[in-house]
Amino acid sequence: MADPAGQENRWLILAAVLAGTVMGPLDASIVYIALPVIGEVFHALPSSVGWVSMSYLLIMGSFLLPFGRLGDIFGFKRIYLAGLFIFIAASALCGLAPNLIALIVLRAFQAVGAGLSMSLAPSIITAVFPQKERGRALGISAMVVALGLAAGPVLGGLLVDSVGWRTIFFVNVPIGIIAFLWSYKLIPKNGEKVKAYFDWKGSVLAFGALSAILFFASEGESYHWSALILIIGAAAVVLFLLFIRLESSIPEPMLDLSLFKSRVFSAGNGAALLNFMTQYIIVFLCPFFLQRVLGYSASRAGLTMAAFPLTVLFIAPISGALSDRLGQRWLFFFGSLLCTLSAGSMFTLSQNSTPFDISLRLAVFGLGTGLFQSPNTSAVMGSVPKNRLGIAGGVLSTTRNIGMVFGIALGGAVLNARQAFYQESAFDLAFLYGIKDAFFAALLVSALATVISVFCTQKSRQET
Structure with missing residues (x-):
């Protein structure tokens, strides 16, 4: 049942919540375009500067599930506002970080704030909206998150070029303060708190x-x-x-292992892990390729990379509708196959590649990702009984976060190792070929996801 205290102002509450939660995905994607510049400032290898993103995603992957429990224990509003406060403070401190280690640690605190607010946003929306409007409100929330991810590379590139890399963190502060004050005024306190176990x-x-x-x-x-x-x-x-x-x-x-007895649940999560690994090998390394190999400015690199999230944003809703009409299996498989082909095409990039060459490959990868994600979610969620949907959704979100972190780690590790190999051979283009080998690793990971996707279909457990 919707909360009567918040139902009257439900659309204003939704706007306040979205103003706060959009900073999480925006901040996650805005950082990638600045990593080459941050690496140069702090004289760090790509694998080391990758920890600026990995520390953020690592906290999200480890604590996203239990963060939601804190809302049940202490109240949604209190924990949501605490998350916003931590995120704002950590963002300001990230912009002042004196060295790479400090930035990595502060990014972890930033993730604590983002995790607390993002994990409770759906609960607040569900509490204030009646059931007949809830799906629409949650759909708007998902769209705003996707817009945050899409806007990050472009906004990040413009800020890095015009003002400097530190502004990508400072930009969160005024937005966060407005969201905090707005949410404090509008969000009602949830009712009686429950005694929930925190793992x-x-x-x-x-x-x-x-x-x-x-x-x-x-x-x-x-x-x-x-x-x-x-x-x-x-x-x-x-x-x-x-x-x-x-x-x-x-x-x-924190992780209900009994869910993995389902072949579809296990295969769906496995395919999601590998798909997000592939995504983040490409998303992490593309800014280095564009800025260090091709000599692009950060803003030009951001505009080039926007082809990927914008395509996902356009295709994902269509994919969901097609999944309902045509079934999951072939859409799931075809999406993963497109990702594999696109990852393979990234391996063919060279120092002579044009912006169109790169944007086309990223758009195809976005098409595959958009086709993959909705059927993947549908297959995983359809493999569990209705009373386990919340747990299953949390596991899938955590799996995707872990895939992101592993992708950055694998991409950086392959680049480091192969660049060192080519340098020992006195090869002039060691950095370029190190990145190409990392893209080949993305091809292998995506190919495995495509194979696993074949096992991700069965009749929905909720229909039986």
């Missing part, structure tokens, strides 16, 4: 395991695969096993 042990173990495996993968080459790196790799395995053991033994786990 902090599982969250910490997941964070530790993911951090260790990412450091092992992305920095191993830089540390020459020393004893320290091997110890960190072993620690990742131990922490992962402890996480699985814990989640199997508690009544309300």
Whole structure:
């Protein structure tokens, strides 16, 4: 039932919530275009500067599920506003970061704020809208998130070129303050709080395991695969096993492992993980290719890269409708296949490539991604009973976040290793060919996602 206290102002509340939550996806995408410049300022390798994004996504992947529980325990409004406050403060401090380590740590705090606000936005919208308007409101919310992702590269490029890279963080502050004051005034307090279990042990173990495996993968080459790196790799395995053991033994786990007994649920999440890995290898490395190989300005690179999110934004709603009419299987498979072909075409780019060459490849990748995502979501959510939909949605969101982080780590690791190999061979275009080899890795990852997508169909559990 909708909250009577908020129902009268529900559309204003929606606008206030969206003003706050749009900063999360906007900030996630705006940073990529600035990474080459940040790397030059702090004299960092791409694999190291990638931690500016990975620390953000790592927190989201580790804590997004339990963040939602905090709203049940302490109240949606209180936790949502706390998230906005943390995000605003961390954004201001990111803009003042004196070195790369400080920026990486502050980005993690930024992710805490974004995670708290983003995880509770659907709950607030659901609470204030009646059922007949709820789907429309949530659809507008999804569209605004997609617009934030699409606007990030263009806005980021313009800010980096005209004012400097630090402004990509400062821009959040005035928007955040307006959203905070607006939300404080309009959002009603939710009713009676409930006693909900917060799986902090599982969250910490997941964070530790993911951090260790990412450091092992992305920095191993830089540390020459020393004893320290091997110890960190072993620690990742131990922490992962402890996480699985814990989640199997508690009544309300962060990750409900029983869901993975469904072949479709497992395959759907596996395909999503690999698809988002492919996406973020390309999204992470494209700015380096455009700015360091082709010599583009940040704003020109941002405009070129906008072809990908804009195509996804246009295709995703059409894909959802086609999925309902034609079924998931072939749309799912064809979307993943297009992503694979596009990733393969990225491997053919050279120092003579034109903006059209790159935009066309990114648009095809966006077409494949848009066709893939709606049937993927439908297959995963349709494989679980209705009373497990909330948990299944949280698992899928977490899987996608982890795929993003792994994609950046893999892209940076392959670039580092292959660039070093080509430099030892006295090859003039070592950086270019390192990126090309990373794009080839994206091709292999996407091909595996395409194979797995074949196993992602069965009759919906909600229809039986």
